[in-house]
Each structure stands twice: as C-alpha cells, then as structure tokens.
Amino acid sequence: MALHQRIVSAPVDFGAIRSEFGLASAYPAEAGVEARDAVDAFAGSRLDRTDIALVTIDPPGAMDLDQALSIQRTRAGYLLHYAIADVAAMIRPDGALARESGARGQTFYLPDGTVPLHPPVLSEGSASLLPGVSRPAALWTIELDEAAEPQRFSVVRATVRSVARLDYAGVQADADAGNPHPSIAALPEFGMRRIEAGLARGAIGLRLPVQRVVRDGAADGHWRLVVEPRTAAEDCNEQVSLLTGLCAARIMMDGNGSGERIGLLRTLPPPAASAIESLRRTAAALSVDWPDERTVGRVLAGLDPNSPTSLVLMSEATSLLRGANYTVLDGDGPESALRHSAIAAPYAHVTAPLRRLADRFATEICLANCAKVPVPQWVRDGLVAAAETMRRSDGVAGKVERACVDLTEATLLAPRTGAEFDAIVLREANGSRPAEIFVADPPVLAPCVGAPPEGESVRVRLVSADVSTRKVSFAFPATPAPDRAARLL
Incomplete structure (x- = not known):
C-alpha cells in the first residue's frame, strides 16, 4: 500500500456554495434601517417577569439567543418558564424587514459564517435574550405532574431578563459535578422523564454521528471534520423545546373558544409498513433483539450509540423519517394528518423565531388564543406563504449543509x-x-x-x-x- 501523509485540515472556500444556492448575506438598505430602529410594539402592555431567574443554553459564542428557561421542582411535579424572543413585536408586518425575512425563511449556517434570517443588529442585539438586559419575550408557563406530563400551559407577552448565558459543555460539566445552576437543577430529571414520555407515545429518535466542519485553530484559514459528541444536557434541553411545541400545537388545535382553528404545524407522515419491515429484517440480520410488542423508538433508544450495529440500524431508520412538512391548520381536519410521527403527536415550531420564520407566525396564534382575542390579520394572510417559504428554505438548508461537508471531505481526502x-x-x-x-x-x-x-x-x-x-x-x-x-x- 502506498504511503500517504495524513491530512487533518485544509483550506476550504465556501464562497462557491453561497453563490450556487443564491445565499446573499447583505440585507436591503430599507430592511436594515428597520432592524436598526426596531422597537417593542407592546412595550406598554407587557407583564413584568424580570423576577424569574432565566438562563440561556447555546453553543459557545452564539449571540442570536432565542430561548431562556427556568425549571423548578414543585410539590406537584415541575414548573417550567420558557421565554422565547418576541420577534413579531419588533417587526412591522407591512415593512421591508418582514418582506425580506419572509423571503429568506430561515438562517442558513455555513462553517465560515451565517446567512441570517434577520440583520444581526436585531437577531444578535435588540431582540436577543442576552444576559443582564430586559427583553421582550413570549413567556410560556407550563405546569407538569410528577411524570413531567403537562397539566396546564399558556403563553403571554412579558418582559424578561436572563441572568446567565450557559453552553452545553458547561451545563453538562456542572451537572456531572453536582453543582448545576439553580435555574436548571431540575433539568436532567425533567429531561429523562420527558424522553420516557416520548417513548411511551411511540416517538422515534436517532443518534447518528453528526459531522461538523470546524476551524483548525492551529492553522489559520484551515478547516477540519469532527463528529460532535452529544451530551445529556443537549438531550434534556431539547425536551424543553419539544414540550413547548407540543403545547403550542394543542393550543392551535383547540382554537380560540369560538370554534375556529387556525395554525401552522410541523408534520411528518407515518412510516410505510414496508419500511418498518425492512428495518426489522436489518435488525434480525444484525442479531438485534426486537420483540413484536416493542416500538421502533424503544429499540433504537436501547442501542449503544457507539457500536457499529447501532450505526447501521439507525442509518437504516432514517427511511422512516421522510416527508416532513409545514401544514396550515385551517378549520377541521383529521388529527392523524396533523401529527408528527417521529414525535408521535401534533407539534409546532415556536421556539426559534430569530432563526426560523414559522415560529413567528405560530407564536402569534398561540398568544392570541391564550388571550382570547382574534389572530392578527397579517398572520392569517401570511400563513400559506410562510409554509411555502419554510418548505423551500428547509430544502435549501439541507443541501447547503451537505454541500459544505461534502466539499470539506473531498478537500481533505484528495491528497490521499x-x-x-x-x-x-x-x-x-x-x-x-x-x-x-x-x-x-x-x-x-x-x-x-x-x-x-x-x-x-x-x-x-x-x-x-x-x-x-x-x-x-x-x-x-x-x-x-x-x-x-x-x-x-
């Protein structure tokens, strides 16, 4: 075999991918001015909840902070406060910023920088839940029982203040050391119970290796590939967003009390029986025990994520999770068509409005239904277009991410x-x-x-x-x- 020098990093230019997919970072001047001058349209009517000691958990260096949480153990179970950046309050529905973000759909992430949904002056500044400053938020309050099942939930416009900006590695290290931040001391227990609740519903989760392109700190301008380890802190924090999305879907499906139902749901059709049978055959060939009564989710959850067998079976299981969509809820319809099969329940995106257009619309519907007031007309008029934009931008985002990884793979391997x-x-x-x-x-x-x-x-x-x-x-x-x-x- 020929000897080849091992290449651990290499210079990679992602500019061609930006051009190929038409990703323009520059914002139109008028939209940029609106973002710079944005003010809270509900400043005089918010509930003051700066008394809640909220914290954010994000990757290191992140500035577009959508979410801040506090979760406490109670005599009945748990009390979750989840503040979501109130982007809709900062954007004029008929303005240039609304039009431009409505066309973009979401933030696109490339290794060398983002193509943002909103100008950074807004998404990383005035609308971001940065620590130590008061910010407008859609504040979710969710009361849960001992099994971490939601009993009561609602969302209101409030003013909040984050007390700390945390990252996943730090949260995990603090939990392992028995010294968690007081605002999230109950998060591990809550997260495990929510994961079990999902499995009991029939939810399906995959833990495949996640490839990331990261900078090589030892070589300026060079990039390398890594597989990011997933921490229990990430799994538990994910459950907070999933729970909120479940509650949001239920609020939209229940309507505003007048019998009208309007909403924007994230849906996924159930897997074909043939796909499940194919997965069972693969499991049998790999000598993975799969009793008839055990769900796909429980089989996958019971695997060692680091074993070759697990990688094979989880890779095959991706065939079960195809066809995700954004579905406009307008009037009656069978609940079976409104479910997200991987979550095993109706679900909505509401927790990342700085980075995803759909969340702005879905949150407004939930706010209106909880307040027993009509859904704003701009939301009604824009729902179909928002769903179409999300479908298109989701497809582009997946292709961009894959293209960046593929380019880095080819660049690193070409000399070998x-x-x-x-x-x-x-x-x-x-x-x-x-x-x-x-x-x-x-x-x-x-x-x-x-x-x-x-x-x-x-x-x-x-x-x-x-x-x-x-x-x-x-x-x-x-x-x-x-x-x-x-x-x-």
Missing part, C-alpha cells in the same frame, strides 16, 4: 487517493446503488463500490476525491485482486 481506511458498512449495495460506509478518521460518510457486508468493519480504499464535484468514492476490498495477466506472469 489510493490510501486505505478502516470503515463501518452502514448499508450494503442494492442494485445500482453502492454501499454506504462511515470512515471514522477523518469522519466521512461516503459511497463504496464492491460488496462490503452490511454491519461489518472493513478495510476500504479511497478511489477518488473530486473537489470540483464534491464527490468521494471508496472501494472494497481495499486491495484489488490481481488481474488475469498478472496472475499468469
């Missing part, structure tokens, strides 16, 4: 063409579709020609890494058999 790597076979070849493998170092998901056995650890050879097309290909076995002429010599 012909080298051999250890890999795990996630999917075997099927007809014209090549096998799919996961290489751990560098962390790469890629096609592999040949017939490597699914679920096995194998040795593969890098056949090509084309930076211009962002395509990488491996071959199995790593060492090709000598051709007939060579055998005769």
Whole structure:
C-alpha cells in the first residue's frame, strides 16, 4: 500500500456554495434601517417577569439567543418558564424587514459564517435574550405532574431578563459535578422523564454521528471534520423545546373558544409498513433483539450509540423519517394528518423565531388564543406563504449543509487517493446503488463500490476525491485482486 501523509485540515472556500444556492448575506438598505430602529410594539402592555431567574443554553459564542428557561421542582411535579424572543413585536408586518425575512425563511449556517434570517443588529442585539438586559419575550408557563406530563400551559407577552448565558459543555460539566445552576437543577430529571414520555407515545429518535466542519485553530484559514459528541444536557434541553411545541400545537388545535382553528404545524407522515419491515429484517440480520410488542423508538433508544450495529440500524431508520412538512391548520381536519410521527403527536415550531420564520407566525396564534382575542390579520394572510417559504428554505438548508461537508471531505481526502481506511458498512449495495460506509478518521460518510457486508468493519480504499464535484468514492476490498495477466506472469 502506498504511503500517504495524513491530512487533518485544509483550506476550504465556501464562497462557491453561497453563490450556487443564491445565499446573499447583505440585507436591503430599507430592511436594515428597520432592524436598526426596531422597537417593542407592546412595550406598554407587557407583564413584568424580570423576577424569574432565566438562563440561556447555546453553543459557545452564539449571540442570536432565542430561548431562556427556568425549571423548578414543585410539590406537584415541575414548573417550567420558557421565554422565547418576541420577534413579531419588533417587526412591522407591512415593512421591508418582514418582506425580506419572509423571503429568506430561515438562517442558513455555513462553517465560515451565517446567512441570517434577520440583520444581526436585531437577531444578535435588540431582540436577543442576552444576559443582564430586559427583553421582550413570549413567556410560556407550563405546569407538569410528577411524570413531567403537562397539566396546564399558556403563553403571554412579558418582559424578561436572563441572568446567565450557559453552553452545553458547561451545563453538562456542572451537572456531572453536582453543582448545576439553580435555574436548571431540575433539568436532567425533567429531561429523562420527558424522553420516557416520548417513548411511551411511540416517538422515534436517532443518534447518528453528526459531522461538523470546524476551524483548525492551529492553522489559520484551515478547516477540519469532527463528529460532535452529544451530551445529556443537549438531550434534556431539547425536551424543553419539544414540550413547548407540543403545547403550542394543542393550543392551535383547540382554537380560540369560538370554534375556529387556525395554525401552522410541523408534520411528518407515518412510516410505510414496508419500511418498518425492512428495518426489522436489518435488525434480525444484525442479531438485534426486537420483540413484536416493542416500538421502533424503544429499540433504537436501547442501542449503544457507539457500536457499529447501532450505526447501521439507525442509518437504516432514517427511511422512516421522510416527508416532513409545514401544514396550515385551517378549520377541521383529521388529527392523524396533523401529527408528527417521529414525535408521535401534533407539534409546532415556536421556539426559534430569530432563526426560523414559522415560529413567528405560530407564536402569534398561540398568544392570541391564550388571550382570547382574534389572530392578527397579517398572520392569517401570511400563513400559506410562510409554509411555502419554510418548505423551500428547509430544502435549501439541507443541501447547503451537505454541500459544505461534502466539499470539506473531498478537500481533505484528495491528497490521499489510493490510501486505505478502516470503515463501518452502514448499508450494503442494492442494485445500482453502492454501499454506504462511515470512515471514522477523518469522519466521512461516503459511497463504496464492491460488496462490503452490511454491519461489518472493513478495510476500504479511497478511489477518488473530486473537489470540483464534491464527490468521494471508496472501494472494497481495499486491495484489488490481481488481474488475469498478472496472475499468469
């Protein structure tokens, strides 16, 4: 085997991806001025809840802070306060900023920077729930029982003040040391009970390796690939957002008391029976125990996320989670068509309005229904367009993220063409579709020609890494058999 120097990082230019997908960071001047001059339209009528010691939990360095929480143990169970940045209060519905954000749909994340939904002066400044300053918020209050099941919930406009900006690693370290921030001391217990509640409903969660492109601090302008470890703190914090989305969906589906139902839900159709049967066959081939009565979610939750078997089965399970959509709720309709099958309940996005357009509309509906007032006309008029924008921008966001990873993979691997790597076979070849493998170092998901056995650890050879097309290909076995002429010599 030829010797190849191991490349741990390389210079990568993501500008071409911005151009390819038409991602323009610059905001129109008029919209930028509106963002700079934005004021709270409800400043005189908010409930003052600066007495609640809220904290934010975000990646290090994040400034667009949508959410702040406090969760306390009570005699009955738990009390959750969840403040969400009140973006709608800062944007004129008929203004240039509303039009531009309505066209963008969401913030697009690239390794070298974001293409934001809103100008940073708003999303990282006046509307962000930064610590130590009073901010307008949609404040959710959710009362839960001992099993962390919601008993009462509502949302109101309030003024809040975060007392600390935390990150996931720090929250996890504090929890492990037995010294959590008082505002979230109950979060681990709450999170575990909410995860169990989801599994009991039939929810499905995947824990596949998450590839990230990150800066190489030792080499200016260079980038490398990593697999980010997921902490229990992230899992528990995710449950807060999921719970709030469940409550929001219920508020929209219950209506405003007049019999009218209007809303914007995040939906996912149930998986086809054939997809579940295929997953069962894969589990059987991998010797994974799957009793008839056990749900998909419980089978996946019981796997060791670090084992090759788990990677294979979870990779196959992605086929169950296709067809996510934004569905406008307008009048009556069967609840089965309004559910998110991976969450196993109706669900809505309401917790990231600085980064996602849908949340602004859904939150306004919940605020109106809880206050027993009509839903604003701009929300009614804009719901269909908002749903269409979210569908389109979701598709673009997924392609942009994949393109950035693919470009980095090809750039890092190009100098190592012909080298051999250890890999795990996630999917075997099927007809014209090549096998799919996961290489751990560098962390790469890629096609592999040949017939490597699914679920096995194998040795593969890098056949090509084309930076211009962002395509990488491996071959199995790593060492090709000598051709007939060579055998005769």
